Amino acid sequence: MDPGQFREEAGGASGGLLDSDVDSFLAALRDAGYPERTVRKKRPAAAAFARWTRRRDLPTADINESHLEAFLVRPPQGARGEDRVSLERATVRRFLRHLRGEPASDASRPWLRVPCGSALEGRYVEYMRDRRGLSERTIAIHVSLVRDLVAWQAARSRIPAGEALDAASVRDFLAARIQDRSPACVQLLISVLRSFLRFLHASGETAIDLSPAVPLARTRKQTTVRDILSPADVERLVGTADPRTPRGRRNRAILLLLARLGLRAGEVVALELNDVRWRAGEIVVRGKGRLIDRLPLPSDVGAALAAYLRFDRGTSSSRRVFLRRIAPRVGLVGPAAVGGVVRDALARAGIQRTGRGAAHLLRHSLATRMIRDGASLVEIGEVLRHRSPASTEVYAQVAFEALREVARPWPGSGGGR
Numbered sequence: 001m002d003p004g005q006f007r008e009e010a011g012g013a014s015g016g017l018l019d020s021d022v023d024s025f026l027a028a029l030r031d032a033g034y035p036e037r038t039v040r041k042k043r044p045a046a047a048a049f050a051r052w053t054r055r056r057d058l059p060t061a062d063i064n065e066s067h068l069e070a071f072l073v074r075p076p077q078g079a080r081g082e083d084r085v086s087l088e089r090a091t092v093r094r095f096l097r098h099l100r101g102e103p104a105s106d107a108s109r110p111w112l113r114v115p116c117g118s119a120l121e122g123r124y125v126e127y128m129r130d131r132r133g134l135s136e137r138t139i140a141i142h143v144s145l146v147r148d149l150v151a152w153q154a155a156r157s158r159i160p161a162g163e164a165l166d167a168a169s170v171r172d173f174l175a176a177r178i179q180d181r182s183p184a185c186v187q188l189l190i191s192v193l194r195s196f197l198r199f200l201h202a203s204g205e206t207a208i209d210l211s212p213a214v215p216l217a218r219t220r221k222q223t224t225v226r227d228i229l230s231p232a233d234v235e236r237l238v239g240t241a242d243p244r245t246p247r248g249r250r251n252r253a254i255l256l257l258l259a260r261l262g263l264r265a266g267e268v269v270a271l272e273l274n275d276v277r278w279r280a281g282e283i284v285v286r287g288k289g290r291l292i293d294r295l296p297l298p299s300d301v302g303a304a305l306a307a308y309l310r311f312d313r314g315t316s317s318s319r320r321v322f323l324r325r326i327a328p329r330v331g332l333v334g335p336a337a338v339g340g341v342v343r344d345a346l347a348r349a350g351i352q353r354t355g356r357g358a359a360h361l362l363r364h365s366l367a368t369r370m371i372r373d374g375a376s377l378v379e380i381g382e383v384l385r386h387r388s389p390a391s392t393e394v395y396a397q398v399a400f401e402a403l404r405e406v407a408r409p410w411p412g413s414g415g416g417r
Contacts, residue, residue, distance in 0.1 A: 014052030017099075019061070020204055022046045025098045031315065033329030045091040052279035054230075063099070068092050120205065121146065126352075127199050133290040135266075135333075145192045160315050164207060170197065174214060190214055227353050229365040234259050240348035243304075246312040247325060251341050253304040254322060258342065258362040260298045262384050264288070265335035265359035272322045276305060285385070335359070 007168070025046055029039050052071050053063055070090065125388035128134045152173055153165060159205065178186045194211040201209040202328055222226065229237065238255045242248030257263050258270075267277060267285050283301075285293045305321070316323055320331030332338065342358035353361060367380050381392040 016052075016056065016058050017050035017060060019047070019050065019055075021099065022050050022095075025095050028098055029327070031093075031317075032078070032327055033314075034327035038327065039200060041087065041092075042091045045088040046095050048088070049095065051093045060099075060180055063096070065093070065096065067259070068096065081089055118150075121150070123203060124196065124199050127203070128195075135288075135290075141188070142192050142195065145189060146196050148177070149193070152176070165197075165200070167210055170210055170213045171215070187193070190216070227361055227364065228368045229351065229361060231369055233349070234362065234369075236349045237342075237345050237351065240345045243307065249304070249308045249312050250322060251345065253301070253308045253363070254338060254341050255345060256298075256301045256304050258338075258359055259366060260301050261285075261295050262363040262366040264363065265338035268322065268338050268359075269320070269332045269335055272319045273309075273321060276302075276321065278302070287385050288387075291385070295383075299398070 022043070026039050026043060030036070049068075049071055052074065053060075053067065058067065058127065068089070072089060122144060125139055125143060128139050129136075134142070161377060170193070174189065177189055181189070191310055195213050197206070197211040197214065198209060200206045201211070238252065238259060241252035243252055255267055257268055258265075261283070263285060264287070267287055270286045271283075275286070277284065280295075281297050281302075282294050283297045285291055285295055307403060309321070313321070313323060316329045318330045322330050322332050324332060339358045342361065346353060346358065363384065367384060370380050370383065371377070377389070377392045381389060384392070387394050
């Protein structure tokens with residue numbers, strides 16, 4: 001039932017929150033998987049906030065975060081202690097989200113749909129979402145940088161960005177933003193700027209395409225795989241997940257998906273119950289760019305998934321395969337959660353690594369093992385689901401190094417006659 005219906009049945013839409021609102025909030029916490037002891041700890045804070053709104057006769061539709069801050073500084077403030085105030089802040093903030101009809105947690109949706117601040121920005125968001133198929137995470141990054149450009153141009157000319165941009169202003173903006181930035185940050189800014197300028201021209205906001213005015217950034221192409229694990233290290237890493245414990249069974253299934261199928265961290269997070277097709281012996285992978293692929297399900301991966309789903313996952317409104325271990329019982333927050341599982345396993349196995357991307361370490365290790373076992377670059381690209389052959393070419397260096405072990409020495413003087 002919608003929280004607003006409780007107030008209407010109680011006889012008024014103003015005058016503060018009612019006890020029924022508190023009961024509805026606590027019921028939502030239980031449904032989200034919070035243990036009863038946690039619900040009992042949150043009840044006094046939610047009830048105190050409801051009484052506080054009633055004493056001030058606040059219209060329920062107007063209650064927001066500013067009232068939360070006023071509630072927290074109510075007397076006697078010092079007698080409550082920092083821990084109590086922290087509990088009240090977290091509880092009331094979640095209470096307010098419940099009153100707005102939001103779920104108990106947004107963890108099941110790693111990246112919320114990006115809010116739009118203007119009509120032009122809204123059209124650009126829809127262009128990235130519908131035409132280019134970008135993820136909400138990528139769209140959020142693009143929007144942040146585009147807002148910076150629009151604000152910068154408006155401050156200079158007092159004219160909307162689409163009407164005042166020219167090649168000189170584009171280069172001036174870029175020059176002002178790349179100072180003391182890393183090469184990766186500069187490359188991202190250039191990519192976003194080109195995308196936005198192409199959109200402005202395609203949508204009729206600018207008469208000419210200004211994207212060629214953005215200079216290309218000099219980048220060094222990676223020619224070697226920076227960090228890989230030997231097959232023995234991979235098995236040692238997977239073995240750190242204890243199959244006798246709920247946490248170990250979940251982490252073992254995650255590690256096997258990474259090690260045997262080379263999934264990306266985000267693909268593990270996005271895996272849903274219907275994506276595991278037991279009878280067909282395959283798994284559906286929701287990859288980058290909204291691409292959907294099917295991969296065979298190895299027996300050890302299937303056994304680990306079955307053990308986790310049978311004994312540990314439990315019931316949840318989320319369709320995600322992997323859930324948080326603590327309430328609310330919803331999908332993992334994002335790729336960082338999978339990376340944390342791998343980093344914890346690396347520490348347990350005593351394996352040192354360099355560079356970033358813990359989850360990608362297993363993806364690189366799988367490709368390296370395949371090429372050393374005789375797989376072609378085309379086959380590796382199919383398994384890793386690379387959209388461009390250039391993405392797979394980095395593993396050609398691995399094949400070249402393997403040739404050193406079997407190549408005969410070059411003949412000396414007098415040889416080859």
